[in-house]
Amino acid sequence: MFLGNFTHTIDSKGRLSIPVRFRETIxxxxxxIVYLTTELDPCLVVYTVKEWSLLQEKIKNLPVMNxxxxxxxxxxxxxxxxxSLDKQGRILIPQKLRDHAGLDGDTYVIGNNNKIEIWKPERWDLxxxxxxxxxxxxxxxxxNLGL
Amino acid sequence: MFLGNFTHTIDSKGRLSIPVRFRETIxxxxxxIVYLTTELDPCLVVYTVKEWSLLQEKIKNLPVMNxxxxxxxxxxxxxxxxxSLDKQGRILIPQKLRDHAGLDGDTYVIGNNNKIEIWKPERWDLxxxxxxxxxxxxxxxxxNLGL
DNA sequence: TAAGAAGTGGGGAAGAGTGGGGAATTATAG
DNA sequence: CTATAATTCCCCACTCTTCCCCACTTCTTA
Known part of the structure; x- marks a missing residue:
């Protein structure tokens, strides 16, 4: 389970360190190894291999031609x-993805239960x-639902 | 069951000791181990592992895409x-959560049946x-409800 | 008033996050 | 096809936070 919001820095080489608490699960x-991609929000999403497989399964069951x-x-x-994480627990984020999410310098690494999200702080605050x-x-x- | 209101101090390292009466349950x-988070009120909420699991179950049954x-x-x-509690029965509250709840120095640790709440005194008094x-x-x- | 328990404070070791050098690999240009 | 540039990867080093332990103070109880 990924929990919490951590402020980490993307360095000049495009590397971002993953919080230790997340590394254990990873x-x-x-x-x-993780899968890095985007979904509906203007952020990056990180999946473990396991969660990525589950996602594949779900997609298989969607109507193909929709x-x-x-x-x-x-x-x-x-x-x-x-x-893949380097020895210091960092991932190298491809330039295009960095651009897509507007990432640069200080960055939020956020746990969202079964996935990790990477946000530009301004966007997240919004x-x-x-x-x-x-x-x-x-x-x-x-x-009413009991929460 | 968590009962009562205790005034404890968050020290310079961000640690808060949990009342002994609560520790037994924990x-x-x-x-x-406890889960610390926020809900609708401007305070922090502490759940035992057991209560946290119950919360997870409830969330699972909610509509995913809503x-x-x-x-x-x-x-x-x-x-x-x-x-997790240290040997002295304290938890380390992450900086971001402290900020969110406005915590610093004297703090109320309050029992609310199945969870513990942590309040900034001024806010609680209000x-x-x-x-x-x-x-x-x-x-x-x-x-009319019989109370 | 002594003894124990609860809460508080702080020192020091270990660990996490960050930055950068240099080798290896890949890409680009001539 | 070769030479050069750029990128990626691996390693080391520094700083700051976190964690573990011990000690002091206050309050309660006997």
Whole structure:
């Protein structure tokens, strides 16, 4: 389980160190290898090998010819990159992905249960504020669901 | 069951000692490990491993793609942290969480049945006063409910 | 008033995060 | 096809945080 928000720095070589707490899971599930890609949000997403396989399974069961599904698959795979952690626990993020997520210097590495997200701080702060507002609105719904 | 309000101090290293009465439950349910996060209120929430698991179960049963649910999960996980008690019965509260709850120096550690809440005293006093006012208003309703 | 338990504070070792040099590999240009 | 440039990878070194341990103080209880 990936939890928490860590501020790490992307150095001049494009490397980003993964929080130690995440490394344990990555080494266990993945032998130090992760899949890096993008999804619907303007951030990068990191999957362990295990979670990546689960994602593949899910995608297999989606309707093949559906327009949205086709687009989703296209983006997911075209942007995906297999990365391995170096001896210091860092991944090298390809230039294109860095550009796509607007990453440079200080960066948030955020646990989202089964995946890790990498955010440009400004963008995350915005999303977070929106989420808080949204939460107020659905408070009662959540309460009804027992939360 | 967590009961009572204790004033403890967060030291310069960000550590907060958990009241002994709470530790017994934590060691029983959790082997000294707790989950620290935030919810709707401007305070921190502490769950035992057992209670955290129950929360996970509830979340699993929510609709995955629902916007509000996604936001809720994002906030919950991004702010969560697994903490273990040190030999003195303290937890180290991550800087970001301390900032979020405005914690520094004297702090209230409050039992709320199945979870512990950590409050900045000023904020708690406000909430408490509001709750008292609210209670007056709904007194009759409560009476009807058999309280 | 002594003894024990609870809360607090701090020193020091170990670990995490960061930066950079240099070799190896790949890409580019002539 | 070769020479040069760029990128990637591996290693070492430095700093700051975290973790572990011990000690002091206060409060309670006998």
């Amino acid at each position: 080494n266990g599930d993945s032998n130090g 327009k949205g599904v086709k687009e989703y698959r296209r983006l997911l795979y075209s942007r995906a990159s297999e990365c 999303i977070e504020a929106q989420a808080e507002e949204g939460l107020e609105e659905i408070q009662e719904e959540l309460a | 060691n029983g349910d959790s082997n000294g 916007k509000g649910v996604k936001e809720y999960r994002r906030l919950l996980y991004s702010r969560a942290s697994e903490c 909430i408490e006063a509001q709750a008292e006012e609210g209670l007056e208003e709904i007194q009759e309703e409560l009476a």
